[in-house]
Amino acid sequence: MIGVDPSVFIGQYAFRHVPHPDPEVLVRVLDRERIERAWVGYLPTVHHRDPSPGNAELQRLLKPWRTRLAAAPVIRPDYPQWEKALDSAASEGAAAIRAWPSHWRMAADDLRLRDLALACGSRRLPLVLTVRLEDIRQRHPLDTAGDLSAATVRSLARAGDGARLIVCAAGKDFIEEVHWGLTPAEQRRVVWDISWIWGPPEDHLAKLLRTIGEARLVYGTQWPLRLTQSPAANIELLPDDVARPVFADPSKLFD
Amino acid sequence: MPLVDVHAHFLYAECGRADWAEVNAARMRAGATMGITCHIASILGSFGFTSPTYFPSPADVTAGNDAMLAICEREATHVRMYATVNPNYTEHALGEIERCAAGGAVGVKLAASRRADDALLDPICSLAAERRLPVLHHIWQHRTREWPSQEISDGTDLARLAQRHPRTWFILAHIGGGGDYQHSFHAISGAPNIMLDISGSGVDRGMLDGAVRCVGAQRIVFGTDVTMETGLAKLRALDATGLLSARDTEDIRWGNAARVFGADRLGMAGIGGR
Numbered sequence: 001m002i003g004v005d006p007s008v009f010i011g012q013y014a015f016r017h018v019p020h021p022d023p024e025v026l027v028r029v030l031d032r033e034r035i036e037r038a039w040v041g042y043l044p045t046v047h048h049r050d051p052s053p054g055n056a057e058l059q060r061l062l063k064p065w066r067t068r069l070a071a072a073p074v075i076r077p078d079y080p081q082w083e084k085a086l087d088s089a090a091s092e093g094a095a096a097i098r099a100w101p102s103h104w105r106m107a108a109d110d111l112r113l114r115d116l117a118l119a120c121g122s123r124r125l126p127l128v129l130t131v132r133l134e135d136i137r138q139r140h141p142l143d144t145a146g147d148l149s150a151a152t153v154r155s156l157a158r159a160g161d162g163a164r165l166i167v168c169a170a171g172k173d174f175i176e177e178v179h180w181g182l183t184p185a186e187q188r189r190v191v192w193d194i195s196w197i198w199g200p201p202e203d204h205l206a207k208l209l210r211t212i213g214e215a216r217l218v219y220g221t222q223w224p225l226r227l228t229q230s231p232a233a234n235i236e237l238l239p240d241d242v243a244r245p246v247f248a249d250p251s252k253l254f255d
Numbered sequence: 256m257p258l259v260d261v262h263a264h265f266l267y268a269e270c271g272r273a274d275w276a277e278v279n280a281a282r283m284r285a286g287a288t289m290g291i292t293c294h295i296a297s298i299l300g301s302f303g304f305t306s307p308t309y310f311p312s313p314a315d316v317t318a319g320n321d322a323m324l325a326i327c328e329r330e331a332t333h334v335r336m337y338a339t340v341n342p343n344y345t346e347h348a349l350g351e352i353e354r355c356a357a358g359g360a361v362g363v364k365l366a367a368s369r370r371a372d373d374a375l376l377d378p379i380c381s382l383a384a385e386r387r388l389p390v391l392h393h394i395w396q397h398r399t400r401e402w403p404s405q406e407i408s409d410g411t412d413l414a415r416l417a418q419r420h421p422r423t424w425f426i427l428a429h430i431g432g433g434g435d436y437q438h439s440f441h442a443i444s445g446a447p448n449i450m451l452d453i454s455g456s457g458v459d460r461g462m463l464d465g466a467v468r469c470v471g472a473q474r475i476v477f478g479t480d481v482t483m484e485t486g487l488a489k490l491r492a493l494d495a496t497g498l499l500s501a502r503d504t505e506d507i508r509w510g511n512a513a514r515v516f517g518a519d520r521l522g523m524a525g526i527g528g529r
Contacts, residue, residue, distance in 0.1 A: 016437070016459075016461070017461065018460060018461060019460055019461050019464065134459070135433055135456070135457050137395070137396075137433035137434050138396070138397075138433065138434050138435050138436070138457070141399075198456065198481070198482050198484070199285070199482060199483055199484030199485075200281040200282060200284065200285035200483045200484065201278045201279070201281040201282040201285065201481065201483060202278065202281075202481060202482075203278075203281050205484075223460070224460055225459065225460060226458045226459060226460060227458040227459075227460055227485075227488045227489065227492045229458075229487075229488035229489075229491040229492050229495075230458045230484060230485055230488035232488075233484040233485070233487035233488040233491065234484040236288065236484075236487070237285045237288055237289070237483060237484050237487065239281070239284065
């Protein structure tokens with residue numbers, strides 16, 4: 001049984017139709033995949049200027065499913081009174097906060113992002129970053145945000161001891177570039193979801209388990225954008241020496 | 256139940272990777288776990304070491320095919336091969352098809368050395384039809400611009416080629432291999448001699464449903480390419496589409512491959528009454 005999937009969303013995606021991205025369907029999928037809980041973002045908010053209405057809609061949609069689904073609302077640190085929005089999110093039971101630096105055209109070393117990471121940490125809220133929502137080769141012509149940069153993740157991991165980052169949809173090269181560019185203390189502030197890490201024959205997941213270790217990885221599916229069967233299949237195909245990994249628990253990153 | 260992977264690759268020493276044997280072993284290990292009974296594989300020259308992956312030199316094409324012939328001999332129960340060719344070298348390409356077919360090749364692999372609707376592909380496709388060899392063609396799903404290192408083709412290009420060669424079976428490679436797969440579904444829906452392989456690292460929800468709705472289960476074949484976990488995930492997700500009968504799933508797993516490659520050539524004659 002998997003504890004928490006911090007990588008999922010509800011709501012429609014702007015650039016392609018996604019089949020039934022609804023909370024009640026998500027709960028059925030969690031049951032099927034034997035996942036206890038999910039931290040849920042709201043896909044339309046990715047492309048909104050002001051995330052507040054989307055955050056409110058997310059809370060409303062998740063209300064009937066509180067025991068299984070916790071909100072991961074978006075906070076823009078370049079918007080006035082964002083600290084107040086963060087306090088509201090925390091008081092409404094947010095499990096994590098999401099940010100979209102590439103969509104906001106924020107540079108890797110933008111101090112406002114670092115402030116956000118530290119402010120989230122001081123409220124014991126991990127900051128969730130997503131490297132990509134789709135393969136770069138299939139992007140819609142209007143989808144010009146680009147992938148999250150490894151430099152952004154390094155910068156946020158270096159922001160201070162209070163920051164905790166969950167980085168979703170990264171591949172092996174990205175993960176290695178960040179991990180080995182951080183001090184051991186900084187490395188412990190970052191976990192990576194496995195949704196976009198390749199399995200055999202290249203065995204990227206197995207290699208990462210041997211090098212950065214299972215404590216730096218979390219289970220993630222990227223539902224409803226990607227097949228939830230993929231990370232489970234990846235684990236099933238691991239070689240014997242790294243079989244049955246015990247991943248980090250996203251809800252214990254501050255313990 | 257049999258499972259045929261129509262889109263596999265192996266490496267060999269001349270690919271310039273120290274871990275080539277480990278990668279090959281990983282494919283066989285994962286294949287055994289997944290229940291793959293037949294890997295139909297190719298080697299694209301030297302995979303970039305001494306000539307580009309998608310523009311392999313004739314010498315590298317021959318060396319890669321030699322290595323693939325040796326793997327087939329060693330893994331005779333589980334591995335079949337495509338003859339990889341570069342259509343810019345017509346005589347060499349035709350010679351490689353004949354040589355590899357004599358050695359047991361069951362198909363032809365075209366990378367991206369020439370656009371799919373180019374006239375240089377015609378003699379290759381004609382020979383493939385004569386020898387009953389399906390052509391697996393590397394595809395970029397919806398080409399909107401040039402990309403480096405390959406002469407990318409899309410479903411529309413392949414459909415034009417398939418129309419010129421109605422007796423040849425074509426396999427449009429890796430719908431999950433990058434690009435706008437929804438464009439490919441529309442591009443080939445009216446081309447009955449093109450199959451879709453579901454390989455590629457992409458596991459977008461809705462991709463399989465779209466493929467089934469657009470071309471039907473009898474024109475979809477299972478494949479993995481370089482990410483076998485996504486292949487396994489797609490196998491499992493097929494059941495969740497709610498669009499397929501048990502027979503449809505069987506066709507995607509192996510029945511359609513047996514039909515176009517020939518069950519006898521895949522060592523599957525008589526299985527399931529086919």
